[in-house]
Amino acid sequence: MSDSPDGPRGAVTSVFTARTGRQAAVPRLMALDQHGLLTSAHVRLVATAVGCSERAVWKWLARARATGHIDAVPRTRFTVTAEIRRLLALWGGNASAVHRELEQRSQSDPKLPKAPSLATLHRALRRDLTPGDRAGLARGEAARRAFDVFGERPPANRNEAWEGDHKCVPVKVWVEDTMMQPWLTWFIDCARKVIMGWAVTPHEASRDAVLAALRMALDRGEPFGPAGGLPGLVRVDRGKEFLCPTVTLALGAFAVPVVDLPAYNPHLKGTIEALNDSVEEMLFVSLPHYTGEQKLTGGRTADPDAPALTFEAFVELLQQWVRWWNYEHKPKKLGGRTPMEAWQADPTPLYDVPAQQLAHFGLEDDGSTRIITTSGVQWRRRYYFAPWMVGMGGVRVAVRHLPHHDTTIEVFGLGGTYLGSAVLAAQASQEQVRAVRNARKAKERRLRADLKAAARLRRERFEAVTTATPPQRLGSLTEAEAEAELRGAATTGLRDVNPGYIPHLPVPDGWARPAPAKADQPDDALEENE
Numbered sequence: 001m002s003d004s005p006d007g008p009r010g011a012v013t014s015v016f017t018a019r020t021g022r023q024a025a026v027p028r029l030m031a032l033d034q035h036g037l038l039t040s041a042h043v044r045l046v047a048t049a050v051g052c053s054e055r056a057v058w059k060w061l062a063r064a065r066a067t068g069h070i071d072a073v074p075r076t077r078f079t080v081t082a083e084i085r086r087l088l089a090l091w092g093g094n095a096s097a098v099h100r101e102l103e104q105r106s107q108s109d110p111k112l113p114k115a116p117s118l119a120t121l122h123r124a125l126r127r128d129l130t131p132g133d134r135a136g137l138a139r140g141e142a143a144r145r146a147f148d149v150f151g152e153r154p155p156a157n158r159n160e161a162w163e164g165d166h167k168c169v170p171v172k173v174w175v176e177d178t179m180m181q182p183w184l185t186w187f188i189d190c191a192r193k194v195i196m197g198w199a200v201t202p203h204e205a206s207r208d209a210v211l212a213a214l215r216m217a218l219d220r221g222e223p224f225g226p227a228g229g230l231p232g233l234v235r236v237d238r239g240k241e242f243l244c245p246t247v248t249l250a251l252g253a254f255a256v257p258v259v260d261l262p263a264y265n266p267h268l269k270g271t272i273e274a275l276n277d278s279v280e281e282m283l284f285v286s287l288p289h290y291t292g293e294q295k296l297t298g299g300r301t302a303d304p305d306a307p308a309l310t311f312e313a314f315v316e317l318l319q320q321w322v323r324w325w326n327y328e329h330k331p332k333k334l335g336g337r338t339p340m341e342a343w344q345a346d347p348t349p350l351y352d353v354p355a356q357q358l359a360h361f362g363l364e365d366d367g368s369t370r371i372i373t374t375s376g377v378q379w380r381r382r383y384y385f386a387p388w389m390v391g392m393g394g395v396r397v398a399v400r401h402l403p404h405h406d407t408t409i410e411v412f413g414l415g416g417t418y419l420g421s422a423v424l425a426a427q428a429s430q431e432q433v434r435a436v437r438n439a440r441k442a443k444e445r446r447l448r449a450d451l452k453a454a455a456r457l458r459r460e461r462f463e464a465v466t467t468a469t470p471p472q473r474l475g476s477l478t479e480a481e482a483e484a485e486l487r488g489a490a491t492t493g494l495r496d497v498n499p500g501y502i503p504h505l506p507v508p509d510g511w512a513r514p515a516p517a518k519a520d521q522p523d524d525a526l527e528e529n530e
Contacts, residue, residue, distance in 0.1 A: 019071075021050025026060050026070045033061065078116045080128035085137060088125075093138025095121055150267045156191040157348040162217070162231040163188055163272035164242060166205045170280060172289040173314045175202040181291070182314065184279075185209040185241075187217045187234070190271045192346060193331050194227045194339040195322050200315050207241045211250065215361050218353050227326070227343050229350035235259045235269050250361055254353065283321045287314070356418075363400035363410055371396055376425055377411060384409050384422035387439035 025046040032038040040054075043061075047054045064070055084098065091097035095118070102115035116124070125134065136144030164187040172179045183205040186198035197217030199209045220228035234251065236242035238260055248258050266273045284290055288306040296302060309317070326340045334342045353361070370377050372395045376385030379399050397419060401409045407427060411419045423432055465471065507513070 021046070021052070022060055023070060025050065025057070026064050029057075029061055030064055033065075078120050078124050080124050084124075085129075085133075088134075089137045093134060095125060145267075148267075150270075153190070158189055158192050158194075158227075158343055158346040159229055159348065159350065160232045161190045161235060162196060162233070163190055163235045163269040164210070164213070165237065165269065165272045165276065166209075166239060166241070167276045167279075168204075169200075169284060169314075170291040171284050171287045171309070171314065172291065173202075173309045173311050175311045179289070179308060182311065183209070184318070185213045186272075186275070187213055188272050188275050189227070189231075189339075189343070190235075192339050192343040193271070193334060194326055194343050195275070196227060197224070198318075198322060200318065202311055205241060207244045207246050210241050210244075210247050211361070214247070214250070215358065218361065219358055220350070220352055221355075227340065229352050230254050230256055233257050233259050235261055237261045237265070237269060238263045278325075279321065283317065287317070365398060365400045368399075369396050369414065370399055377409070377422055379409055383425045384411075385425050385428070385436060386411075386420055386422040387435045388420040389422070390436065390439040391443050 029038060029042060029046065032042060043054050043057045047057050050057075060070075087098045087101055088095070091101070099115065099118045099121050102121075106112045106115045129137075130147070132144045132147030135147060164185070167184045167186075169182045169184055172181055175182075180202050183201050183203065184198065185201070185205045187196045188194065189196055197213040197215070199205075199212040199216070201209045216224045218228055218230065220226055234242075234256060236258060241247070242258065243260060251258055261268045280292075285292065287309060288303075289308045293301050327338055330336055330338055337345070370379065372389055372392050374393055376383040376389060377397060377399060378384075379401075396414055398412045398414060399409050400412060407424050409422050411422055413419055
């Protein structure tokens with residue numbers, strides 16, 4: 001039979017050390033001694049339980065009788081003080097440098113205590129400081145947090161909570177003949193790990209990227225679905241783009257709160273932080289001009305002349321990776337299912353955003369009222385026009401727009417009715433100008449038709465008469481024509497009410513018809529004939 005590292009198989013190791021055993025046993029032994037019940041068997045039992053000799057237990061009792069103290073006499077030893085911690089932080093965690101500093105101080109000032117040995121200092125640092133404290137004093141807060149313990153949130157359902165974040169992509173791509181690092185903005189469902197929406201900007205992300213990613217996340221239609229709908233809340237880490245009034249009010253209109261987490265606490269939104277690490281390890285590290293690429297002597301890369309991706313090519317690769325993550329990747333916490341499979345298997349009800357409200361999601365409004373003039377609507381000292389504005393001069397409207405998008409605006413009536421989009425007149429294309437021109441011509445043709453119809457009413461003629469009779473309109477209908485027109489109108493009315501209505505056809509000649517009743521027969525005779 002083999003033995004385990006802790007002793008023979010089946011052996012039980014005591015949970016007491018000499019110190020903890022002393023603290024537990026001595027009060028009990030002293031109580032037995034005061035009542036005259038203490039025996040050698042008690043001492044032998046305690047010694048066996050705590051793993052020490054009987055002589056040591058008798059010494060514990062002797063000291064307790066003499067001094068009344070249970071613990072052993074504390075030995076004087078060197079401890080880490082606040083001054084030692086400051087010196088350790090000053091020298092970046094170098095214990096040898098701290099030891100030299102202490103020796104120099106004791107030599108220069110005889111009143112100070114003698115400096116401990118380097119071995120004593122090392123023992124004190126290991127005993128009095130945790131690994132996290134030593135790492136923090138040497139390398140800062142980020143190193144200290146690596147030794148912290150973090151809990152996990154309880155299991156949740158889909159759309160119960162989303163997390164959003166920006167990430168500066170560590171890859172340089174071509175943007176209009178300039179090498180730039182794009183920024184990625186995205187949202188993830190915390191429960192099912194589905195990437196709900198994302199947006200990429202060539203420059204540092206702003207609130208328009210947040211709104212674009214949110215609009216994709218909310219939309220369950222193609223090509224963004226089937227995941228989507230309204231979340232219970234959205235967690236962010238004090239990013240000014242996420243907390244701007246445009247974003248908070250847009251989500252607040254749907255009763256979705258934006259939870260502002262404390263800054264520099266990535267563990268509070270660990271799902272999106274894990275996604276940021278995953279996309280770098282699984283995609284960005286393999287792309288050309290990755291900023292974290294291994295370096296050769298002198299800081300050069302192995303292939304500095306490698307062709308960089310264009311911005312469009314980078315976005316295409318990112319789109320493919322997001323689809324792979326949602327439909328093929330199987331995170332360990334989802335039990336062998338992909339995020340989309342876990343999402344669709346979740347029975348939690350969804351709350352969709354109406355398409356009309358989603359189309360106007362995230363629009364900004366400065367609160368001013370404007371008037372449609374012959375040049376269109378003036379906004380920011382520039383005019384915007386659209387075909388639907390033809391004939392609406394003088395109408396008061398409100399203008400809304402997407403952040404940082406000034407080529408198109410959305411126009412609403414003062415009652416909140418959506419009127420339509422308008423484009424910047426100075427940059428309008430030929431098709432847009434032609435559409436406005438065609439709208440004016442259509443209005444002109446309609447008015448011309450209305451005026452001609454009114455003129456025909458004024459020119460109605462009457463028959464000439466030679467006797468004193470009421471005048472008769474020319475073109476009056478005969479009785480037969482009137483009846484035919486009424487029958488057609490009735491049929492047309494039925495067709496308007498029920499488009500599937502089919503009028504009855506005339507009865508064929510070969511069909512038998514009921515004989516008409518004779519008017520000159522009395523009622524009794526009719527009953528007998530029947």
